[in-house]
Each structure stands twice: as C-alpha cells, then as structure tokens.
Amino acid sequence: xxxxxMSNVLDLQQRLARHGYIxxxxxxxxxxxxxxxxxxxxxxxxxxxxKTEVAKALARLSDTRLIRLxxxxxxxxxxxxxxxxxxxxxxxxxxxEQDDRPLASKEQDIFSERYLLKRPLLEAxxxxxxxxxxxDEIDRTDEAFEAYLLELLSDFQISIPELxxxxxxxxxxxxxxxxxxxxxxxALRRRCLYHYVDYPDFxxxxxxxxxxxxEMPTKLAQQVVEFVQAxxxxxxxxxxxxxxxxxxxxxxxxxxxxxxxxxxxxxxxxSLSALVKTRDDQAGFTRPVVxxxxxxx
Numbered sequence: 561x562x563x564x565x566m567s568n569v570l571d572l573q574q575r576l577a578r579h580g581y582i583x584x585x586x587x588x589x590x591x592x593x594x595x596x597x598x599x600x601x602x603x604x605x606x607x608x609x610x611k612t613e614v615a616k617a618l619a620r621l622s623d624t625r626l627i628r629l630x631x632x633x634x635x636x637x638x639x640x641x642x643x644x645x646x647x648x649x650x651x652x653x654x655x656x657e658q659d660d661r662p663l664a665s666k667e668q669d670i671f672s673e674r675y676l677l678k679r680p681l682l683e684a685x686x687x688x689x690x691x692x693x694x695x696d697e698i699d700r701t702d703e704a705f706e707a708y709l710l711e712l713l714s715d716f717q718i719s720i721p722e723l724x725x726x727x728x729x730x731x732x733x734x735x736x737x738x739x740x741x742x743x744x745x746x747a748l749r750r751r752c753l754y755h756y757v758d759y760p761d762f763x764x765x766x767x768x769x770x771x772x773x774x775e776m777p778t779k780l781a782q783q784v785v786e787f788v789q790a791x792x793x794x795x796x797x798x799x800x801x802x803x804x805x806x807x808x809x810x811x812x813x814x815x816x817x818x819x820x821x822x823x824x825x826x827x828x829x830x831s832l833s834a835l836v837k838t839r840d841d842q843a844g845f846t847r848p849v850v851x852x853x854x855x856x857x
Contacts, residue, residue: 606758637705688729698748775813
C-alpha cells in the first residue's frame with residue numbers, strides 16, 4: 561500500500577497538496593497514523609470546512625476507489641449494506657417452476673450473489689484493492705445504525721443469513737465525518753482516531769484559492785480571502801465554508817472583477833449569492849457593509 565512510502569508528515573502534506581488538498585501538519589499527522597494503524601478516522605467540524613474532501617484526496621492519492629455512504633435521518637442497515645433484487649428473483653422463480661431439482665437447490669440459486677445488490681458498506685469490504693470508505697455525516701443517523709456500524713468497524717465482516725459471513729479481503733480506509741448535529745457515542749469515538757477540522761486560517765485558505773483558481777490574480781485572491789475571513793467574524797446564520805469561498809472566487813472572475821476598488825463594488829454586490837446563503841444573512845449585506853468590508857481588504 562502507498563503508506564509504506566510515506567516516511568513522514570511533511571511527505572504526506574506534499575502528496576495531498578499535489579492531489580488538490582491543503583492539509584495543516586496536525587491533520588496530516590492524524591491521517592498518517594490512521595493509514596499506518598488501519599484505524600477509522602472521525603473528522604468533526606462545521607459544514608463546508610473540507611472534511612469530505614479529505615476522503616476524496618486520499619482516494620486520488622492512493623489511486624483507489626472512493627465509496628461513499630451519505631448518511632441521513634432514517635437510514636437503515638439494509639440501505640447501507642445490501643438488498644436482494646426481488647424483481648429478478650421473482651422472474652427466476654417463474655423460470656425454475658419446471659425445474660425438477662430439490663427445493664433447497666433452487667433456493668440456493670435464488671439467494672446467490674448474482675441477485676445481491678451491494679450497498680456501500682458491503683461493497684467497501686469486498687472491493688480490491690482496498691477502497692476509501694467515506695461515511696459522510698454520521699451524526700444524521702440514529703443510535704441503532706451507529707451500534708451496527710460499531711460491529712462492522714470492529715471485525716470488518718458482514719453476516720448475510722442466506723450466504724453466511726462475508727469477511728473483508730482488504731480493510732478499507734475508513735473516514736467518518738460529523739457536523740455535530742448529534743453527539744456521537746463514546747463507543748464509536750473509541751474505535752476511531754479523531755481530528756477537528758476548523759475553518760482555515762488566512763494562509764491555508766489563500767493556498768487553497770491559489771491551488772483551485774490559479775488564474776486569479778494574486779492581489780485579488782488575497783482580497784477574496786480577507787473578505788471571507790471578515791465575514792466569518794460577523795453575526796450571521798451560515799458562515800461561508802471553503803466551498804463558498806471557491807464559488808465566490810469563480811463568480812468574481814466571471815463578472816470581471818480584478819480588484820476590490822470602488823468601481824468593483826456593484827459587481828461584488830452581484831456576486832454575493834455565491835457567498836451568502838440565507839435570506840436573513842443577505843439582508844445584512846447592504847452596500848455600506850460591503851464597501852466597509854472591501855475597503856479593509
């Protein structure tokens with residue numbers, strides 16, 4: 561596996577940067593430990609700070625598949641694990657009506673892997689080479705699903721009554737994310753390494769903008785990041801994440817903004833739909849407010 565070639569944290573930081581993710585040393589160190597110890601990693605933080613992008617970058621870095629389980633309220637085990645293709649099974653039953661074989665033999669045909677629909681968790685433990693399994697927004701599920709997940713992360717095996725126990729051929733790299741909408745159990749936290757992903761500081765966010773929008777003039781990139789950093793200090797409902805920063809940078813380029821001067825204020829006002837994402841927050845971005853923020857950049 562590629563972790564054998566990663567001799568230190570700086571090396572991992574550089575590799576991640578080459579694959580589009582700017583990681584501070586503390587995050588790179590935690591990732592390195594998770595890879596070498598084969599432990600799941602729980603990333604916690606506000607929405608939009610780049611937690612999901614960590615898993616995507618790891619998949620690109622290791623040249624392997626990213627398998628994503630998007631969690632939501634009401635997610636059940638079968639939706640995340642496997643389901644039987646009932647329509648094809650019913651068709652097969654019709655075709656087997658004239659078959660003279662014993663019933664047990666027919667049932668074995670019906671409940672075979674060709675009629676099994678693999679969902680993300682089963683797919684992750686049966687895929688080679690080992691994929692990156694992203695369990696996104698685990699805090700949106702209930703405690704029952706979390707309890708089942710504990711068993712899976714402990715043994716990396718799944719029991720299917722009709723087929724028996726399926727064990728992982730290679731342990732996937734597991735990344736869990738949480739936005740903090742529900743407290744994660746201590747039992748799950750014990751299974752994982754942990755890192756809190758905060759909003760980036762000026763230097764990191766500028767590096768991200770420069771990497772993702774290399775065509776943006778250096779001065780404008782600095783002004784964009786300074787503006788966003790100031791917005792996050794305001795009393796607003798939805799602070800802009802990194803995704804909003806990049807969307808706003810792209811919007812400014814599309815509108816032909818080259819610098820935050822007086823002539824560019826109208827275009828900055830026109831572009832705020834990419835940065836400010838609630839009605840109440842947008843109401844607070846009056847022209848005088850935007851002029852004040854832009855003048856400070």
